[in-house]
Amino acid sequence: MQTTITTPSQRHSLWQRWGWLLWVLIIGIIYFWTINGLKFTGFQESASAVSKSILHGLVHPTWSYVYDGSGEDLVSLILQTLAIAFLGTIVSALISVPFAFWAARGPKEHYFLRSGSGKIVLTLIRTFPEIVLAIMFIKAVGPGSYAGVLAVSVHSVGMLGKLFGEAIENMDRGSEEAITSAGGRSSQVFALATIPTIMPEFLSYTLYRFEIAVRSASILGMVGAxxxxxxxxxxIQTRDWSKVGIILLGIVVMVLLIDSLSEQLRKRLI
Incomplete structure (x- = not known):
């Protein structure tokens, strides 16, 4: 009579081979429970006709709106959107640098009081969504591009400050140590080692943030920014779906071009 003994390595091999079935079962149960909880009720009788109208407008955009020289056409407003995103990103990038050094933990910092307080401030800034900031600034300075720039700038400070701070914490400090050991002063270490080391990452994060700001600036106008x-x-309010279609097409083209250009620039920087 032979007795088969399953070794731990064999059990591990069986789990690697068939363990995915357990995960498929768990995910399937979660999906079934989620879909089963949805109530597909409340559709209006006109939902089908409205959906067809929206789809027809999106696939038949108003091409005459692309450019008519009025300053309110698609090209002019896309350029305005890019200007809002660009100016907001540049302003926030400059303001974020001192915040980043405030929030970055130094190699000799033991109690993290300085960096901890900086991280809390940046977290508080990021708490406010851009659309909420836009509404607040519209009340303060009036509707228009100025409110959009302020909203993008303030929100981006919280995000870029965090990213810049992490870049400072994780930077290679070999060049700093080399200049210090050669008798360099703190100002020389900062100018000749710290700035050249972190600048490529700073520029890369700024370009990445600009990509996000372009999308945000496209939405902020919906509240008057x-x-x-x-x-x-x-x-949308007047149900001019053909105009909505050409606007969405313009936004898609703008985002694709910005993403492609930004990706190429970031590859050259890093």
Missing amino acids: GGIGTPMIFA
Whole structure:
């Protein structure tokens, strides 16, 4: 009579081979429970007709809106959206640098009081969504591009400050140590070692943030903060789906071009 003994390595091999079935079962149960909880009720009788109208407008955009020289056409408002995103990103990048050094933990910092307080401030800044900031600034300075720039700038400070701070914490400090050992002063270490080391990452993060700011600036106009979002919300409210279609097409093309250009620039920097 033979007795088969399963070794730990064999059990591990069986788990690697068939363990995925358990995960498939768990995910399937979660999906079934989620879908089963949805209530597909409340559709209006006109839902089908409205959906067809939206789809027809999106695939038949108003090409005459692309450019008509009025300053309120698609090209002009896309350029305004890019200007809001660009200016907001540049302003936030400059302001974020001192915040980053405040929040970055130094190699000789033991109690993290300075860096901890800086991280708390940056977290508080990031707490406010851009659209909420836009509404607040619209009340303060009035509707228009200026409110959009302020909203993008303030929110981006919280994000870029965090990313810049992490870049400072994780930087290679070999060049700093070399200049210090050669008798260099703190100002020389900062100018000749710290700045050249972290600048490529700073620029890369700024470009990445600009990509996000372009998308945000496209939405902020829907609450009156300037850019392409303003005519889009008006077109939606008046059910001018052909105009909505050309605006969405313009936003897609703009985002694709910005993403492609930014990716190429970041590859050259890093």
